[in-house]
Amino acid sequence: MKSSEPRKFIQLLPHPVLTMVLWIIWLLLNNTLAPGHIVLGFILAVIIPLLTTSFWPEKIILSNPWVIFKFFWVVIWDILIANMVVAKLILGPSRRLKPGFVLIDLEIQHPLGISILANTISLTPGTVSCDVSPDRKQLKVHALHLENEMDTIHEIKQRYETPLIKVFQSC
C-alpha cells in the first residue's frame, strides 16, 4: 500500500463519496441546515479529504447503487431480527446453547468488502466474525447457537457476500 506514485496535480475531489458523507456529517453534527453551515460544511468536506488523501491512496468507486440500497435494507432488517433472536437466546437457558466456530471461505477480495462482510456478520443473527486469515481467504465466525454449520455458511455467502462482491467488483 504505497502512495509513492507521483501526482501531477491535486485532485480537487479525490473522494467524492467521502466529501458527500462529510458534508452530511457536518450538517448532522451541527444539527442544522442554516446556509452558513451548508457553505462551511461544503468547504470542510472538500478540504478534509484533500488533507487526508494520503491515507486513502486507492480509489473507492461504488458501482451498483441499487445493490447497495437493497443490501442496506436487508441488513437493517436482519439486525432487527438478530436482536430478537439474540435476546431469546440470552434470556433462555444457556445450557441448551450449542456455540461453535465456523470457517467461511471468502470469494470477495476487496479489503473494504471483507471488512463490511465481517461487520455485517457480527450485526446479524447469532454470529460474530472473529478473525480473518492472514491470506484473506478465510473468515472465522463464532455462532452463539450453531444448528447446522453448512446452512449458516451458505446463508452468509448468499445473503451478504454475493451483493458485496457486486458492489466492489469494479475496483
Add this chain to the structure above:
Amino acid sequence: MTSLPFLPLVVPLLIGISLLLIQSLGLKHQRFVSLMGAVALVWISIESLFVSLTGEPQVFILGNWAAPFGIVLVLDQLSAMMVLITSLLAMSAIWYAISQKIDNKGAHFHTLFHIQLFGLNGAFLTGDVFNLFVFFEVLLLASYGLILHGGGRLRTKAGLHYVVINLIGSTLFLFAVGALYGILGTLNIADMAVKIAELPVEDYGIVSAAGLLLLLVFGLKAAMFPLYLWLPQAYANAPAPVAALFAIMTKVGLYAIIRVHGTLFGSTAGDLAYFYMPWLLILGLITLLLAALGVLAARGLREQIAYLVLTSVATLLIGIGLNSPAALSASLYYLIHSTLIAGGFFLLADMIAQGRGIYDDRFESSKPIFKGILLGSFFIFAAIAMTGLPPLSGFFGKFLILAAALEHDWFAIIMATMLISSLFMIIAVAKSGSQLFYQTQIHQKPEGNLFSKKAFLAVVLLLGISPVLVILANPISAFTDSTTLQLLDKIQYIDTVLNTLPIERVQP
C-alpha cells in the same frame, strides 16, 4: 500601567519558542539566540528592579480584566529581586553550558532552559494562586527535562524521584487551592487576603488546614524537613548549569511562602495572622541540623554542595520564621547570597570534577588536578562563602539573621543550632577540600588539561558577587529593609492590586 512586570515573562517564552522554531538551523544559532535572550533578560530585570524601587507595586492586568477576576502580575521589590537573581544565574549557566558544550548532550536544552525561566519568573510575578500553580508546573516540567538532560544512571534515578515527589506536591497544591477557593471563592492573592480578613469563625478550620497544606507544598519546593529528600541527589546529579539554575528552585518555595502566606496570613488576617510561623522556625531548625549532618556525610562534592544548599534553605526558613522585619530583611540578604553562590559553586564543582577525570567529584585520592591551585583557591573561596565563614557574604547573611534573632524567645536554641551546624559544615568542607586538592597522588601527572577559561568566567562572575555583597552590604541591606517594609505593608499591596483598573475599551 507599565508592561514591565510582563517583560520578564514574555521574553524567555518568546526566546524559547524561537529556539524551537529555529532548531533546524543548528546549535550555533540556538546558542546565540539563547545567550542574547539571557542577556536581554538581565537587562530587563535590572530595569524592573529600578522601577520597583519607585515605591508602589507595579500591577499588570492580563487580558485587561481587573483583579480579582483576571490574572494580575505584580512587580514589587521582592519579585524584581528574585527575577534579577534568576536572570543572573541563568546568564551564567547558559554561558557555562555553551562553553562546556553541555547543551549538545541531549535535545532541546536551550528551549527547556528559557521556558524554565518563563516558569520561574511567572512564579515570582504572578498575583494569583492558581496561576502560581500553573507556573510551578511550567517550571517543574522544564526542570524535569533539564535535570535529565544527557541521561545516565544516577541522573535518571534522581530525576525519577524528583519528578514523582513533585507530582505528589502538585496534587497537594491543588487540594489546598481548591479548599481555599471552596471557602473564599477567589484566587487572587490580595483578594484572598481580604476574604480571610472577613472570614467567619466557623470557616477558620478549613482555611487554616489549607494554609498549612499549602505551606507544606511550598516547603516541599523549598526543601524543608521532612520533605527535602528529593533535593540532595537531584542537585548532585543534575548537569552543572542546571544544578546552578536549580539554586533558585528552592528559593521559589521560600518566595511563595513569603508572598502567599505572608499576604494571606499576614497582619490583616486577624486570629490567623502568622499562625504558620512557628512551624517554619521549628522545621527550619530541624532541617538545618540534618542538612549540616548531610554535609558531613556527603560522598562527593556535588552532593555536599546540595546539602549546603539545604542548609541555606534551612537558614532562610529560620530567618523567615523569626517573624520580624529585621529577620525578614536579613533573610532576603542571605537569599541573594546563597542563591548566587550556590550556583557558582555547582559550576565550580563541575570544573573540579572534570579536572579530576575518572575520579569525578568523589572524595577520594586522585591524580593531581590540572589548574589545581586556581580551582583550589576558588574552592576555598566558595566554601567560605557557603559555610558562612568570614569575610564573605555568607557570614554577614548569617550574622544579620542571628542579630535579628536576639529578640526571639528561642534565641539560645536558634543560635546554638546555627552555630553548631556551621561548625559541622566547616569541618566537612575542610575535610573534603583536603581530600580533593591535597590528598593527590603527588608524583602522577595531572589528568588531562580539561580547563576552559571561558567557562570559568561564569564561576568567577557568580562567586564574585559574594565580596560585592560584603562591600555594598549597606546599600543592599537598605534595599532589603525597604523590600521588607513593602512586604509588610499588606494594605498597600492589596489596595494596589485590587484598585488597578483596566484600560477603557472603545467599543467598535
Add this chain to the structure above:
Amino acid sequence: MELLVALSIGALTASGVFLTLRARTFPVVLGLTLLAYAVNLFLFAMGRLTIGLPPIIDPAQGQYADPLPQALVLTAIVIAFGMTAFLIVLALKARAELGNDHVDGLNLAKDEASLDHTLPPRKPQKQAGKTI
C-alpha cells in the same frame, strides 16, 4: 449526593496514595493518575454540586454552576496528562538506564525472576483462559 462525591474522592485518594507508595514505576504512575483524578474531582466539587445548570449562557436558564472551578479543573486535567506522559516515558528511561523498573533501581533478583519476559515461548496450551 455530596456524600457520594466525597466518598468517591476519598476512595480515589486512598487507592492513589497506596499505589503511589509502591516500589515499581508502573503502579506509581497509576497511583499518581488516580490522585490526579481525585484532586480534579475535589477541585471541581469546590464549586459546589449543581445538576442541569451548565455554565452556558442561556436566557432560559436563570442559574448556573460555578464556571471557575471547571476552568481550573480543565487546566489541571491537561497538566496532569502532560505530567503522566512525561513520567511514563521517564519510567521507560529508568528501566533502560537502571535495568529494572524499581523506583530506586534496586535489582531485586528474586522477584524479578518470576516476571522475566524473555522467557522462552511456551508451547500453546489448551486451557489458557486464566491470563495474568
Add this chain to the structure above:
Amino acid sequence: MLENILAILILVGAFFTLVGSIGLIKLPDFYMRLHGPTKATTMGVGSILIASAIYFSQKESGVSAHEVLITLFLFITAPISAHLMAKAALHIQTHQSEQTQKK
C-alpha cells in the same frame, strides 16, 4: 401519541441494553458473551438515540438528527470492536465453553 412512541422506544432501548448486559454476566464463555453487547446493547442504545432524535425534533422547532450520527457510528464500530476482541481472545486462547462444538 408521540409521547407513547417515545416511551416505547425508550423502554425497548433500555430493555435491549439490559439484555446485552445479562448476556454479559450469564453466558458461560467469552465468545458467547460477546454476542450480547455487540447486538443487543448496540440496538438498545440505538433505540434510545432515535427516541432522543424524535424528542428534540419535537421539542425544538427544527429537526434534530444528530443522534443518527452516533447511532450509525455505533453500528459501524460495534462489530469492529467485537471482531478485534474475538481475534485477541482467539490469539490468547481464551477459555471456550465445554458446549462449544468441536470440529
Add this chain to the structure above:
Amino acid sequence: MLTMALEIAFLMVGLALLFNFYRLIKGPSLPDRILALDTIYINSIAILILFGIYQQSALYFEAALLIAVMGFVGTVALSKYLLRGDIME
C-alpha cells in the same frame, strides 16, 4: 408517561451497569474485561441520552458522541495490545 418510562429506563440501564461492573471485576479473562469496559462505554451513551431527555437539554450530545468514539478507540487499543503487545509498530 415519558417521565415514568425514563425512570424505569434509568433503573434498567443502572442494572445493566451493575452487571457490567461485575464482569469487569470478575473477568475471568482479559478479553472479558475489555468487553465489559466496552459495554460500560456504550451503556453510558444510553445514560447520557436518557439524561438529556430527562433534563430537556441537548448539551449532552457531544459527550455521548465522544464516548462512542473514545470507547471504540480504547477497545481497539486494548485488543491490539493483547494481540501484538506493540500497539503502534
Add this chain to the structure above:
Amino acid sequence: MNLLAFNLPFVVLLPFIGAIFAAWSARFNRLAAAWVSGFIALSALVTLIPSAYQVFSGQTILQSWDWIPAIGLYFSFRLDGLALLFALLILVIGILVIFYARYYLAAKDSMGRFFAYLLMFMGSMLGIVLSENLIQLVVFWELTSITSFLLISYWQHRKEARQGARMALAITGAGGLALLAGVLLLGNVVGSYQLTDVLASGNLVRNSPLYLPILGLILLGVFTKSAQFPFHFWLPHAMAAPTPVSAYLHSATMVKAGIFLLARFFPILSGTPEWSWLVGGAGMITLIIGAYTAFFKHDLKGLLAYSTISHLGLITLLFGFGTQMAAVAAIFHIINHATFKASLFMVAGIIDHETGSRDMRKLNGLIKYMPHTAFLAIIASAAMAGVPLLNGFLSKEMFFEQAVTASQASHSAWMIPILVTIGGVLSVAYSIRFIHDVFFNGEPINLPKIPHEPPRFMKIPVDLLVIICLAVGIFPNLTVAPLLEIAVAGTLQSAPPHYSLAIWHGLTPALIMSLIALTGGILFYFLRHRLFKFYDQHFRQIDARHFFNIVMNNLFSIANAVTHRFDKGSLQNASAWIVFSALFFTAYGFAIQDTPLFGERPMLPVDAISLMLAIGLMLTSIVLVFIHRQRLLTLIVIGMIGLVLSLTFVKFSAPDLALTQLSIEVVTIILLLLALYFLPQATPKEIGKMRLWRDGILAVLSGVGITLYTLAVLTRDYQTIADYFLANSVTGGGGSNVVNVILVDFRGFDTLGEITVLALAGLGVFAMLQNMKLPAPKNDIEGRLWSNDSHPLIMQTFTRLLLPLMIMVAIFIFLRGHNLPGGGFIAGLIASVALIVQYLSNGIHLTSEHFKVNMNWAIGLGLLIAVTTGLVAMGIGFPFLTSAFTHLNWPIVGEFEVASAIAFDLGVFLVVVGATVMSLVQLGRLSFASHHPKAKEQK
C-alpha cells in the same frame, strides 16, 4: 590626603593586597615572593609608626567608616597601647619570620603560595588586634583560623599536615563561632559593637543576666585559640607546619590572639568569681599539663609546642587572678614569650633543616657542629626557664609574686603558689632538656645529614630575638618599659598600677619559688630516664589526637547514620513522608481552630444511576489496590474510572470537563499501553509486610481525611467571583460558554501556561527517548508469541474512515467552543486521537509516510500563535491577551462572530495536537527501533 586618617585599615589590608602580589611575583622569581612579603610587612610597620607616636603620647586612635550602621556594624579600627603592642609583635616577628623562611623553604616548595598565605595570616592578625568593631574583630578572628589552616597544611601531601590543619581549624573555628555568639550577646547587652562603648560598660555587662553566657562563649573563643585545657591538643599537631609557620603562629600571633582577647575584655569581664574560676582554672591546668607533657616529648617541636601551651596557661592564669598587677605581669610575659619562643622555634627549624631530624634521642652533641646556633638556643632556653638576667626571669618573677598574692584571696588558694612552683620546676626541666639533649649528651645518632651551621642569614632573625631577650632581661627599663606601660594602660583602660621592673627585689617569696623551680628543674632532669619509663607506662596512651579522632569519627559516622537513615535514597520513603506530613498538617491545621467539622448547607438528593456509578467507582478504586500487580488489567479498570469521572462531570453541569476527561482518558490509556509493552507485565510482590501496612494505613487515613475535608467544604456556603464571569462572558468575552471564555480570555494566561506545560511534556518526552534502547519482548507474560497479524485488516479499513470523520468532529468542537461545550483543547485531543488511531491501525512506518508534519513545528507554531494573539493587543495599547470580538454579516453565510480568542484557541489546538501526537508517536518509534534496529540508524 592625610594618611593618618586611614592608616589603620591600610595596615590591615596591605598584607591582603600584598598576598596577591606575592603569589603573582613568584611566577617570575622564586625569591621575589619573599622580597615582596618583606617589603609589604615593612611598609605596614612604617605606616603604623606615626600612629605609634600618638599612642605613646597617651592617645587612642579611632578610624571608622559606616558599613551596615543600622545593625551596628562599622568598618572601624582602634589603636591603643594593647593593640600597638600586638601589632608590633605581629609585624616585627613577622618580618623576622619572612626573612627566616626565605632560607628555610626548600626548592620544591611553592614560595608564592607560602608567602601569600603568610601575608594573609598577618593581615588577619592585624585585623583582630586593630578592630574597634567587635563583629569586624570576629571576621578577622575567623580569617586567622582559615589562613592558619592553609599554612599548617602547606605541606599538603603529608597526612599529619592535613590532619593537623583540620584539627586546628575545627577547634579554633568552633571557638570563633562561640566568640561570635558571645559578641552578639555582648553587643545586645551594651547596645553597640564598638569597643569604645563596650569597654565603658563593664558594670552593665557584669550585672547583666547574660553575663555568664557571654563570659562562657567568649572564653570558648579564647581557650580554643590559645590552646587552653581542654582544647590544647590541636597545637602540637599544628607543628606539622613548616617551622617558620610554627615560629610565627605559635609564639607571637595565632595563639596570642586568644590572649589578646582576654586582655581586651579584661576590664569588662574580669573581677567576678566566675572569671577567676574559669580563666584561672583553665590557665592553671594548662600551665601544669603543658609543662609536664613538654618534658616528655622527644620531638623538638613537640617540646616547644607543649611549652607554648604551658606558657599560654601561665598568661591565662595571670589574667585569671583578675588583678591589675597580674595583668601587668601577663602583658609582660606575652612580650617575653613571643621573643624567646620565636627564637626557639627558629632554632628548632635550623636544627631540623641542617640535620634532617627533630628527634632528641638522635640529636646529641650538636654544639660541636653548630656552636653559634647552640649559643643562641641556650640563651633563649634560659629565658624560657626563667634564668636571671633574661627577660623570662622578670616576668616569671612577677608571675610568682602574683601567685603568692592570689594565695591570700581565699581559703583554698594556698595551693596556687605550690602549683605554679611545680609548673616552674617542669618548665626549667624541659628547658634543660632542650639544651642538654640536643647540644650535649654525647654524639648524634643516625642523622640523615651531617650537621653544620646554617646559612648566615638564617641566623640573623634568631640573633636579633636573642638580643632582645638579653636586652630586656638586663635593661628592662631602657627597653620594654614604655611599651609595657602603654600596653598595660590599653589593657586596663586606665592608668597602670605601680610596678617595678627591677631585676633584684630582695629575697621575696617569688625569688624563693624561682630558686626552687631552678633546682627542682635540674633535679627533675636528672631523674629523666626513670621518668620517661614511668611516662611511657602511664601516659603514652593518653593522646589527645586519638581522642579528637574518635570524636571526629563519631561525628562523621553519626552524620552518616542520621543522614542515611532519613535519606535512604528510597522514593517510597520520601513519598511516605510527604503523605504523612500532608495528613499531619491538614489535621493539625483544622484541629487548632476548634471549628465545627460540617456546616449547614443542604445536600442534593441521591438518584439510582449516580449511586450505582459511585459504588462502581469506589469498588473499582478499592479493587484496583488488590489487582494492581496485574498491569494490563489495571489499565482496563482505570479506563472505567475515567469514564465514571466524565459522567460525574456531565451530571454536575460540566460538559466541557466531561469532553476533556473522555478524550484525555483514552489518550492516557494508549500512552500507558505503549509504555507497558517495554515494562514487566506484572508487578512483583513486595516483601515488606510492614511497609504494606504503613502504606495501607496512610492510604486509608488520606481517603478518610479528604472525604471529611470535602464534606466540610461542601456543607458550607461561599461567596464567589464567578458571578462576574457569568455576567461578563457574553458582553465582555464574546462567548456564551463561560468555561471557555474563562480559559481563553478571563484567565487566558493560565491556559498559556498550561499549553506550555504540554509543549514541555512533548519536548521532554522527545529528548528522553533520544537514543533510548529497550529490548522489545518477544512474547507476552504467559510466554505466548505475539500474533503475526500486525495490522488486522478490519481495523485498518475502518479506522481510515475514522480519520476524516474525527477531524470533522474536531473542527466542529473547536468552532463551537466559545459558545457551547468544546474548544481548542478538546478539539486538539480529538484530532490527536484521530491521528493516533491511524498509527494504531496502520503502524508508524506507513502513517509517517502519509503524514509528514513536524510536531516540533506544530508545538512551536501553536505557542507562537497564542503568544502573538496576546501581543497584538499590546501593540494597540492594551494589556497582553486583551481580547476583541466583532460580529460580521456576510451574504448567504449570515451573521457570525469573529473573536481574537479563537486565534488563541487555535494556538491551544496546535500545541495539544503537537505535544500529544509527538509524545505517543515517539514512544511508538521506540518499538519500531527495537524491531528494526537499522531503521533508526538511517534517520
